[in-house]
Amino acid sequence: MSVLLVEDDASIAIVITAALEAEGFAVTRCDSVAERDRLLAAGRYDALVTDVMLTDGDGIETIDAVRRAAPDMPIIILSAQNTLDTAVRASDTGAFEYFPKPFDIDELARTVRQAVGSNSARSVPSEDAPVAGLPLVGRSAPMQAVYRMITRVLRNDLTVLVLGESGTGKELVAEAIHQLGQRKSGPFIAVNTAAIPGELIESELFGHEKGAFTGAVARHIGKFEQAQGGTLFLDEIGDMPMQAQTRLLRALQSGAIRRVGGRDEITVDVRIIAATNRNLEPMIAAGTFREDLYYRLNVVPITLPPLRERADDIAALARHFLALAAGEGLPRHSLSEDAAELIAQQAWRGNVRELRNFIYRLALLAREDTINAAAVQPLLAANARPDAGDGQVTLASVVQHWLDQNEPPSGLIYDAALAAFEKPLFTAVLRRTGGNQLRAAQVLGINRNTLRKRLHELSIDPLDVVRPG
Known part of the structure; x- marks a missing residue:
């Protein structure tokens, strides 16, 4: 040989x-x-x-x-x-x-x-060029394992289950599989099942006919039909109600759906990618997640590492987010080596999402073209203590930065102010309500589903808020 x-x-x-x-x-x-x-x-x-x-x-x-x-x-x-x-x-x-x-x-x-x-090479796929602007960044060994798993599912339609903590980039993995796979010409439809009320999730996924229930004044096309020929990404699958799990399992088994209130079965051709930050096996044992659905979804598992396990990627991610921020209208900056090293030393419990939000805030507030460690340190200090006092300090910095400008940067101040106080505000209210999201939403005067969506986006785990230590 x-x-x-x-x-x-x-x-x-x-x-x-x-x-x-x-x-x-x-x-x-x-x-x-x-x-x-x-x-x-x-x-x-x-x-x-x-x-x-x-x-x-x-x-x-x-x-x-x-x-x-x-x-x-x-x-x-x-x-x-x-x-x-x-x-x-x-x-x-x-x-x-x-x-x-x-x-x-x-x-x-x-x-x-x-x-x-x-004694045979893998079949050579079509000559279509890979999509530019791939969404994942990082060269660490844990990310190499992720990349290799992604390449294994590009030329087939196997169901993928993406696992990982909140904020690690599970939707980015789903987008990469879609963009680079054989269904890239079809739609990519993402559904956050945790953000949809339990009584509406079946309608959102499978659609409904006019008159199917009170308020159904017209036919609604669900996400399965919207994703026809493409990819349906089911995020936070562990939060799906049991009844919806049953209907989802039936759809995966048969390749067909029935709208709520409808009689006819509709054949659907979609690739399913699901994701969760929860450990589904204890949920199966507790009877809150269907074992047969788990095995239907867990054909190819891809586990995303938390940012603390890929610290070598943090500096590259920070510079990547600075470039993205500049492309979205924020001031353009570069990052000095000492600043990058300081950022890489942080825990980033909210993972990539938290790092991205921090870098965008840094891009807005930094006054020099090259951001050094001295400019990073005050924001890190505020970021490390998520309470109301820190929110006030950071918000004051945002306002001061606005006052220092000859003209306020259009469309940025409101978002920056929200980023400064929304996370410590939600954290403080959840701590006061013992992690009770319904009560917290009432105190804040917002819809519970809005609160759940924002907690997810801000990488706030209500259990962590009230957990001792």
Whole structure:
């Protein structure tokens, strides 16, 4: 059994060669696209292991030449460019596997043996280019595992269950699967099941006929029909009422729905991606979540790591959000190394969502083009103590910043002020009401569902608010 190894880092090439030879492979090494093509033209190999960035070209962009020379040879791609874009590009070539650097050398050797044993490469997908502007950011090892799982579900319609704490970016994963998958030309419909009253969720998902219930003055097309030919993302699936779970299970089993008050079954062609920040298995044991629905949804689980487990990504995320903020009309800034390091040291219990909100607030309030640690520290101090006093301090900073401008920045002050006091306000009221959301909504004078939606968006867990310590 022979392997062609294309790697321009001599030390890595030596280690890979030793591992493959220990598995019984004869390894031929080279370090360029030109030499690779010459060797493929001169002989036959059972597998190709190739880096992406080579001395004379891109190992992925030139895969077509490999396919012409050896159409059935499995390809394993290695890369230090550990982004979702690279993982998707590798998947688009029909590669047998993709390994971000650094990788487990034993796992690589086992994968090469498996690839040779299969004696066939994955089918090459269509030549459609990947969508630009991929929504996920990060090169840490935990995110590499996420990227690899995403690439495995792009060329099929398997149901995906995205797991992770609130604010980790579960909807972004769903969007990435849709944008990069075979249903990208269809609609992407997202439903936050936690934000819909229990008595209305079936109507929202499946639609209703005129006169189906009091207030149903016209036919309503539900989310399943709206997502026809595309993807339906069911967020916070763990909060779905039991009756709605039963109807959802029936729809997944049959591929058809019936509107509330309707008689006819309607065939639906949608991909389902569900997400939750809850542990569903204890809920199954408690009888609050259907076990059969769980197994229907949990075909391919993808677990998103909390931000504290991917601290290496925080600086990159902060700079990414600064750029997004500038694109949305906020002042343009750069982030100094000491500021990035200070931000990366924080806990960010609200995960990526909390970091994003913080960076947007920082972009509005910072006075210098380059934001340093001294500018970050006061906002971090306010962010770390979510009580009413801190809200007043931060709001005062917003007002002062507005007064310092010759002209107030149009459309920004209201949002910035809300961001400054809404989270500490909700936290203080929940603490006073012992975490009772219904009572808190009454005190605030807002709808309970509005409160639940904002708590979700602000990454506030009512249990954490009242939990001792």
